[in-house]
Amino acid sequence: MGMTTPPRTLAEALRARDDESLGWLLRARPDLLTPVPGDITQLATRAGTRASVVRALEHLDRFSLQTAEALAVAPDPAPYETLLGLFTGDGRDDGEHRDDADAAIEDALPAALTTLREQALVWGEDDRLRLVRIARELLAPSPQHPSPTGLGPTVAEATAGMSPGRLQEILAAVGLPATHDPVSAVASLSALFTDRARMGKLLDTAPAEALSVLDRLVWGPPYGEVTPNPTPPVKWLRDHGLLLPVSTRTVVLPREAALHLRAGRAHRVPEPRPPAVEAIAVRDPQAVDSAAAGQAFLAVTTVEELLKSWNGGGPAILRAGGLSVRDLKKTAGALDVSEPLAAFWVELAYAAGLLASDAEADERYAPTPAYDDWAELPPQDRWARLATAWLAATRTPGLVGGQDAKGRALSALGPGLDRSAAPEVRHRILALLAALEPGTAPDPETVLARLRWERPLRGASATAAGDTTDLRSRIALWTLNESELLGITGRGALATHTRALLDAGPAEATALLAPLIPEPLDHVLLQADLTAVAPGPLERPLADLLSALADIESKGGATVYRFTPGSVRRALDAGQSAADLHAFLATHSRTPVPQPLSYLIDDVARRHGHLRIGAASSYVRCDDEAVLNEILADRRSATLRLRRLAPTALAAQIDPASLLDGLREMGYAPAAESAEGDVLITRAGARRTPPRTAPAPVPEGPPVPDATLLGAAVRAIRAGDTAATVVRKDPADAPDAPSGSLPRTTSAETLATVQAAVMTGSALWIGYVNADGAASQRVIAPVRVEGGFVTAYDHTADEVRTYPLHRITGVAELADDAMS
Numbered sequence: 001m002g003m004t005t006p007p008r009t010l011a012e013a014l015r016a017r018d019d020e021s022l023g024w025l026l027r028a029r030p031d032l033l034t035p036v037p038g039d040i041t042q043l044a045t046r047a048g049t050r051a052s053v054v055r056a057l058e059h060l061d062r063f064s065l066q067t068a069e070a071l072a073v074a075p076d077p078a079p080y081e082t083l084l085g086l087f088t089g090d091g092r093d094d095g096e097h098r099d100d101a102d103a104a105i106e107d108a109l110p111a112a113l114t115t116l117r118e119q120a121l122v123w124g125e126d127d128r129l130r131l132v133r134i135a136r137e138l139l140a141p142s143p144q145h146p147s148p149t150g151l152g153p154t155v156a157e158a159t160a161g162m163s164p165g166r167l168q169e170i171l172a173a174v175g176l177p178a179t180h181d182p183v184s185a186v187a188s189l190s191a192l193f194t195d196r197a198r199m200g201k202l203l204d205t206a207p208a209e210a211l212s213v214l215d216r217l218v219w220g221p222p223y224g225e226v227t228p229n230p231t232p233p234v235k236w237l238r239d240h241g242l243l244l245p246v247s248t249r250t251v252v253l254p255r256e257a258a259l260h261l262r263a264g265r266a267h268r269v270p271e272p273r274p275p276a277v278e279a280i281a282v283r284d285p286q287a288v289d290s291a292a293a294g295q296a297f298l299a300v301t302t303v304e305e306l307l308k309s310w311n312g313g314g315p316a317i318l319r320a321g322g323l324s325v326r327d328l329k330k331t332a333g334a335l336d337v338s339e340p341l342a343a344f345w346v347e348l349a350y351a352a353g354l355l356a357s358d359a360e361a362d363e364r365y366a367p368t369p370a371y372d373d374w375a376e377l378p379p380q381d382r383w384a385r386l387a388t389a390w391l392a393a394t395r396t397p398g399l400v401g402g403q404d405a406k407g408r409a410l411s412a413l414g415p416g417l418d419r420s421a422a423p424e425v426r427h428r429i430l431a432l433l434a435a436l437e438p439g440t441a442p443d444p445e446t447v448l449a450r451l452r453w454e455r456p457l458r459g460a461s462a463t464a465a466g467d468t469t470d471l472r473s474r475i476a477l478w479t480l481n482e483s484e485l486l487g488i489t490g491r492g493a494l495a496t497h498t499r500a501l502l503d504a505g506p507a508e509a510t511a512l513l514a515p516l517i518p519e520p521l522d523h524v525l526l527q528a529d530l531t532a533v534a535p536g537p538l539e540r541p542l543a544d545l546l547s548a549l550a551d552i553e554s555k556g557g558a559t560v561y562r563f564t565p566g567s568v569r570r571a572l573d574a575g576q577s578a579a580d581l582h583a584f585l586a587t588h589s590r591t592p593v594p595q596p597l598s599y600l601i602d603d604v605a606r607r608h609g610h611l612r613i614g615a616a617s618s619y620v621r622c623d624d625e626a627v628l629n630e631i632l633a634d635r636r637s638a639t640l641r642l643r644r645l646a647p648t649a650l651a652a653q654i655d656p657a658s659l660l661d662g663l664r665e666m667g668y669a670p671a672a673e674s675a676e677g678d679v680l681i682t683r684a685g686a687r688r689t690p691p692r693t694a695p696a697p698v699p700e701g702p703p704v705p706d707a708t709l710l711g712a713a714v715r716a717i718r719a720g721d722t723a724a725t726v727v728r729k730d731p732a733d734a735p736d737a738p739s740g741s742l743p744r745t746t747s748a749e750t751l752a753t754v755q756a757a758v759m760t761g762s763a764l765w766i767g768y769v770n771a772d773g774a775a776s777q778r779v780i781a782p783v784r785v786e787g788g789f790v791t792a793y794d795h796t797a798d799e800v801r802t803y804p805l806h807r808i809t810g811v812a813e814l815a816d817d818a819m820s
Contacts (some may be wrong), residue, residue, distance in 0.1 A: 010132060011044035013123035021118065021167045025708045028119050029056055030702040039720035047120040053134040055701065056119050063272045066148075067112040068121060068131060070266040072139035073151050077128035084109060091198065092266035101270060108272035141255070142224075149266045150220020151259070152252040153191045158244040170241040174202060189241055193256035202240065209233035213241065213347050214253065218261045219268050222253040244376055249768060265785065277432050278446040280496045281492050285439040292495035293388020293516030296487025297537065302335060303386065305348050307367045308547065309334050310355070313364035313687045315359055318439035323365075330401075336555065343400040343412040344482060350413055360686065365413065367475045370690045375540070376716045380513040383487060384506040387498075390486060391426055394418045394697040398478035422698035424453070425475045425584060430483070430502060433494040441492030444480055448473050488613030524561070526589040534559040542588055548574050549581065563597055568604040569669050578605035609671035609679060618656040620663070620670070621649045626738065636666050722779055722795055745810035753811045754790050756784045763795065767809035779814070 007013035037043040070086040088102045116122035124130045141147035167185040180184045210233040237243040243251040317328035332342035349355040354371040394420045419593045483489045484773040488498045503511035535558050549571040550561035585593045625647050640662045641653040664671045669677050763781045780792035794801045
């Protein structure tokens, strides 16, 4: 839509846009859609609110933000040439060598300005550029919020509270004629500071020490402290208005003087182009894929090992939520990793929906039913689910061990770990890696520099290189480390299956990853020292039973299992017999079963179940009185509080589970029994949570609307704007009504006007109150009137509707050119 006159307001500028441009605005700033504005004026008002402007500024790249910062210190309105001059300068040498950058600025500035216009942060033609008021307030320099440009207030702002006599003294010191009022005095001083030739002559008379003071203030911060008796250089600057008082001890370099000293430049280091992501190494793509596949398989086995260890019920949940420090250390020891890595694996399983609270009275963490389905999948499919959950998760394991804003410790699986920016940072880093050649490992510092350019911290547009204290930089570093742990990258470079995951989805990624995953084995190598060596990943039934029969001693390329009396007893508790264990080992061992291992199984099986424990509180029964006598005589049984009920039975004042653990620590192999006297078999994986869904990510803001919603929203805004701005004919005898108010007519007038519109085919402006009592304004073209209803084409809703006549508060005819 073209405009014949320049827009006077942001609403007029938005009204002149076409539907595609409005859709782009709503997509870039989805908060403007909640709820859908009634018309363009509401949209402009909402786009100018503080919360919406802050969010929009935070999503700008560095050069677009620098452009907005330059406009905030420029005159309002400012022509394009003035804005360009704030980047390229006035042609004088300011000591900064940036000739090559000026050409890049001239190329990039139109695009940055277009971005600001499209996001409704800047409006107006090139000869009258205006920054929205709230953005100017946020970005303009002030003592409370210094500008990233390093500039201070204008002469007019800095002298606002200065006495007229002091102003006249400054004018006399710089050789300007006296004025009759403070306003003209300020204007005269400002004209001096912006006059290149006269300002140069003034500085030529300044002492060398005074120029040194200006050099320290020119690029910011522009404020300095002074004593009641300042040094001669500072006194000279203050007397000549080059330092203006802010308070009794603080002075400031006025903006006009600073811009002259900078040769007209607002920023010391404009950054029109994004920094390139540089390579730190180039590796063989096949080696990268192999390394990533190996790590992907290790990630899957680590998560499986974690959840197996919590099969019977994991750690208790803290009252405030999450894992205790002790339980995290215990988990780290079981996985043979550091505590931060243990927190990552625990959070990954939680994000994938494989781990949750069991909702029991003594609330604990346990695997979910989804874990059983996940465990049956091929390794590549299990990895794809973990990777997909990691990409979308807002929970940030790197924060574990830190503190929240109130000083409370952040624990794994606890509250306070959600950071909405995490998914966006992860996707952006992987996109940067995907843009490199296959096998290229990027320099992490250049990746961070690129991210800081794309989403700089507002108020710190010149963030020092290497500064990783902000949240986004920390998330980026965690992302690089976690992607290596998860097999997203291999040896620092993006793997081929990850590129497929990002571009084509999990199905394509698993197809590429499957050939790189080692095939599971159906055998182990038994050794005479009561160990078994698994030379690779094992088939699931073999791995499950072997993990019950033996303890993992070491992991790596091969896994070493060790058989102990406790591990054999664990297999017997799970329902296996000695004959079953002998047959299992003989079937799956490529070496003969060592004699010591056979003796160990037979010895533990012979003693297993010799003692029986049930619930009294609890009791112990045994057919061999000598064994019970031995238990009672042992000092270690004092904590069990045992007493004899009969020659073959002892009673205890503790629960059966604690009694079982106590006797096992004493070296016995008791078995639990039911009330009927049957042995209770402990099945692996018996404890599961109720069905749970994976935790929902916490969005950073309103979701980006899809094309259907955007189209409907734009049509609704256009239609509402038509109803709000349409020109109507008012009867000559009608009382004056406020602009935009609902029309008021009698029922007879309403019916007559609608019937006339049906015959002439003209459009009407109506006031309508729906069944809920909500009033609205609509533009309709009546088609038929009958039975107390009017059927009309509603221009506001862009569809044919039927309205009860008694709900129409009034009608007015439109001006002849209103709908043209």
